[in-house]
Every structure is written in C-alpha cells, then in structure tokens.
Amino acid sequence: MSDNPGSGSGAHPDEPRGRRLTLGDIAERLGISTATVSLALRDSPLVAKTTRDKVKDMARQVGYIYNRSAASLRTSRTQIVGVAVHDIMNPYFAEIFSTLEDELERQGQMVFICNHRDNVERQRVFIDTLLQHRADGLILCASVGTRAEEINRLTDQGIPVTLICRDLDGARAPTVRGDDEKGAFLVTQHLIRQGHRRIAMAGGRRETSTGRDRNAGWRRALETAGIDPASQLDIPELMSQTDGQSVVPRLLAAPERPSAVMCFNDMVALGMMPALRWAGVEPGPGMAVTGYDDVDGAAARTPSLTTVASHPDRIGSMAASLMLRQVGGEDVPATRHLIEPDVKIRDSSPPPGVRHGRRLGA
Incomplete structure (x- = not known):
C-alpha cells in the first residue's frame, strides 16, 4: 500500500505525469532506506534532525503528502494523543499543556486539545472523536460529571489514559496532580x-x-x-x-x-x-x-x-512520561502521583x- 493517496502539482520533473509518489521515490533520491524516510516524516527522534529536514524538504519538492491513516494501519499507532482540560484560558493549564506538548512532540506524538469547560457531554464528544481517529491515548482533567466507568471502558479496551489535576475515584488509570x-x-x-x-x-x-x-x-x-x-x-x-x-x-x-x-x-x-x-x-x-x-x-x-x-510543569512532564510508557506497551499501575506544593x-x-x-x- 502506498503512503500517498496521489501526487500533487509540485511533482518532481523527472517523475512521469500522474504517477503516484511513494516513500521509495524519496528514499531513492536521498540514498537512504524507506524505513528512515517513514520515520523522518513522523518526526521520530530515532532519525537525526539533519536527515529529517532533508527528507521533509525533498517531500515538499516532489509534492509528497504523508498519509498518516495508511501508516497507522501498518503500525497500529496514529501518533495522536488527546488532551482535555476544563479551562485552557487559565495560565496554569496553558503551562501544563505547553510542557505536555513539548514532551510528547519530542517522541513524535501529535497533540489534539479540547477545552471541555466542565461540560461532560462536550468531553464525551471529544473522546468519541479521538476513538474514531484511533488515537494512541488520552490525557484528561476530568469534567464534572465524569464517571469512573467511562474511563475504565477505555482502559479495558487497552487505550492508554492518564488523569491530571483531578482525581476520579474508581478509575483504573494513573493520576498526576498537586497535593x-x-x-x-x-x-x-x-x-x-x-x-x-x-x-x-x-x-x-x-x-x-x-x-x-x-x-x-x-x-x-x-x-x-x-x-x-x-x-x-x-x-x-x-x-x-x-x-x-x-x-x-x-x-x-x-x-x-x-x-x-x-x-x-x-x-x-x-x-x-x-x-x-x-x-x-x-x-x-x-x-x-x-x-x-x-x-x-x-x-x-x-x-x-x-x-x-x-508546579504545572512537573505535572505536565510526569503525565507525558506516564502516557508514553503506556503507548509503548508498559503496564502502568493506576497510582496517584502527588506533586509537592510550595507556598x-x-x-x-x-x-x-x-x-x-x-x-x-x-
């Protein structure tokens, strides 16, 4: 299966008109393996930044568009993590999100964010959308009205979940919050x-x-x-x-x-x-x-x-670590991690x- 649904108008002049471009085309031009090209287009830290930049530059030149859906069918990973909180306008949550984004993106994960505003129905729609996109995991500051069974249905299906800032009694997922x-x-x-x-x-x-x-x-x-x-x-x-x-x-x-x-x-x-x-x-x-x-x-x-x-930066960093461990296949216990406060x-x-x-x- 090709990773590219079709070629763009910016195809390389050496390519026959209308021909579908593949990862192999980019790999051949750069003299590297197809696997390296695939990893580079996913921003994998396994590939040096200079190589990632060369691959992306060549992809732009030939009009190649990376098909994330096709890749996910092979790897069972979409490299998408959802993050939902109740007030993204609060600088406290903005700092948590900034740290989460930095930590997750370093490992090639893309972050989707939801500001559920303590509306549990809005939160449920977001989670359903994540499931439809086969997201790798969910980091959640649970809305008022969230039931533990909702979280447990996700974890029972093998979907990684990490809770932040708020406890949810009975939820089988690790939690990171302040004391x-x-x-x-x-x-x-x-x-x-x-x-x-x-x-x-x-x-x-x-x-x-x-x-x-x-x-x-x-x-x-x-x-x-x-x-x-x-x-x-x-x-x-x-x-x-x-x-x-x-x-x-x-x-x-x-x-x-x-x-x-x-x-x-x-x-x-x-x-x-x-x-x-x-x-x-x-x-x-x-x-x-x-x-x-x-x-x-x-x-x-x-x-x-x-x-x-x-310390929202510590909460964000630990939550990202717990999520990445789960995405990597580790069985992470449903433990509460308390961050020590300072006056x-x-x-x-x-x-x-x-x-x-x-x-x-x-």
Missing part, C-alpha cells in the same frame, strides 16, 4: 500565623477532588488553630477573575467581615484584588488575599500575590492592618 489539601492547609496556616482569625474561602467546585481537597485543607488549618470553620465565610463555585470581582460586595457586606481570603485559585484572587481597591479597600492591608497555582504574572501584581506553587509568601498577605511592615495609623 491540594496540603497546599491549602499551608497557605491558610500562613494567614493564621500572620494574626488573622476571620479567614474566608472563596471558590472551588466541590464536586471535584481539587475543590474538595483545597476546602478540606482550609478547614483543617482553621480547626488546628482552634477556629470553627462553620463561623467563617465559605463561598464555593468561583473559578474565574470575573467570579473574583463579583464576590467582593458579599465579602465586604458580611456581618463578620473577613480580614483575609484564601482564594481557590489565582484567577479568583487576581479578579478580587482590583475590585477591593475599587471598593475603597486596599488588598493586603485592608484585606489579605492569597491565591493558588502561582500563575505567570502573580508575583508582578500590586500587591504581589501570596499563592501556592503547584510563595508575598505582599498580599500581611498581618491585619499592616502596610509595608508598619501597622496602619502607627
């Missing part, structure tokens, strides 16, 4: 050590492991300090900068106004800080604010944002009423 409970505990503990006793939590979808775990870490830190979480303001479901802006009036109108807010993620925090300023409350000294994820730019805001670094203490979380190291009015 969200520990990170939330540590950043809330920081606020308590700064002297705050009224610490709200803003955000997080509690139907997800991420939302539940960060809320659990906030609660554990309060309870450890002898503070009743039930006495604190706890506002779920906020996820975006717009959400952070919109919740400020509720925070300021609370009978027991919080002196600090632990936000579910940096997006909520970065939306909240200018809205506080517009309302006449200086973020930091007027109300301490912390985020989660340490996205690009968090340190450059005014005030710089105290947050939890959950980045900055200017947005001073003690109550303190600005630039001095208490207001002092």
Whole structure:
C-alpha cells in the first residue's frame, strides 16, 4: 500500500505525469532506506534532525503528502494523543499543556486539545472523536460529571489514559496532580500565623477532588488553630477573575467581615484584588488575599500575590512520561502521583492592618 493517496502539482520533473509518489521515490533520491524516510516524516527522534529536514524538504519538492491513516494501519499507532482540560484560558493549564506538548512532540506524538469547560457531554464528544481517529491515548482533567466507568471502558479496551489535576475515584488509570489539601492547609496556616482569625474561602467546585481537597485543607488549618470553620465565610463555585470581582460586595457586606481570603485559585484572587481597591479597600492591608497555582504574572501584581506553587510543569512532564510508557506497551499501575506544593509568601498577605511592615495609623 502506498503512503500517498496521489501526487500533487509540485511533482518532481523527472517523475512521469500522474504517477503516484511513494516513500521509495524519496528514499531513492536521498540514498537512504524507506524505513528512515517513514520515520523522518513522523518526526521520530530515532532519525537525526539533519536527515529529517532533508527528507521533509525533498517531500515538499516532489509534492509528497504523508498519509498518516495508511501508516497507522501498518503500525497500529496514529501518533495522536488527546488532551482535555476544563479551562485552557487559565495560565496554569496553558503551562501544563505547553510542557505536555513539548514532551510528547519530542517522541513524535501529535497533540489534539479540547477545552471541555466542565461540560461532560462536550468531553464525551471529544473522546468519541479521538476513538474514531484511533488515537494512541488520552490525557484528561476530568469534567464534572465524569464517571469512573467511562474511563475504565477505555482502559479495558487497552487505550492508554492518564488523569491530571483531578482525581476520579474508581478509575483504573494513573493520576498526576498537586497535593491540594496540603497546599491549602499551608497557605491558610500562613494567614493564621500572620494574626488573622476571620479567614474566608472563596471558590472551588466541590464536586471535584481539587475543590474538595483545597476546602478540606482550609478547614483543617482553621480547626488546628482552634477556629470553627462553620463561623467563617465559605463561598464555593468561583473559578474565574470575573467570579473574583463579583464576590467582593458579599465579602465586604458580611456581618463578620473577613480580614483575609484564601482564594481557590489565582484567577479568583487576581479578579478580587482590583475590585477591593475599587471598593475603597486596599488588598493586603485592608484585606489579605492569597491565591493558588502561582500563575505567570502573580508575583508582578500590586500587591504581589501570596499563592501556592503547584508546579504545572512537573505535572505536565510526569503525565507525558506516564502516557508514553503506556503507548509503548508498559503496564502502568493506576497510582496517584502527588506533586509537592510550595507556598510563595508575598505582599498580599500581611498581618491585619499592616502596610509595608508598619501597622496602619502607627
């Protein structure tokens, strides 16, 4: 079977008009094997970059178009990996995707991405499309509403799956995510050590492991300090900068106004800080604010944002490694891999009423 469905108008002048071009044509002209040409056109790291470039240049000259479908029939591999997350606009997921793409492309894999927006039907359509294209595997931050059986049906068919950022109880697939409970505990503990006793939590979808775990870490830190979480303001479901802006009036109108807010993620925090300023409350000294994820730019805001670094580059790199091992035929256990968080203490979380190291009015 030829890898090329037909020749293009850019065929080499030595080729008879209308003749189908093959891998062998390119191989003969370059004096290399057909297998090397095939690997080069798939960007295989087994072939030196200089050779890959020569093969691609010759393919362009003769109008050869690589037929991925035909190749997949021979190898049972399409070199396609699907990646689905709920918010590609969040810089945190953008960084995960960037790392995944770099790692997978180095091994000749092409990445298809889906922004499912926590719409499980949208996610299912994407997965069905991947199956129709006989993709090599799926890396998934599971939508709200995803059932473990859906993942297990894939893995039972031998389709490699790696879960990222969110757990899915009962799913027989490896998971890579941050230790969200520990990170939330540590950043809330920081606020308590700064002297705050009224610490709200803003955000997080509690139907997800991420939302539940960060809320659990906030609660554990309060309870450890002898503070009743039930006495604190706890506002779920906020996820975006717009959400952070919109919740400020509720925070300021609370009978027991919080002196600090632990936000579910940096997006909520970065939306909240200018809205506080517009309302006449200086973020930091007027109300301490912390985020989660340490996205690009968090340190450059005014005030710089105290947050939890959950290392999306490490999550992306490990997820790519687990996927490639599965695609290569290795039986990878359905283990949870937790990435250790780090608290980045900055200017947005001073003690109550303190600005630039001095208490207001002092």
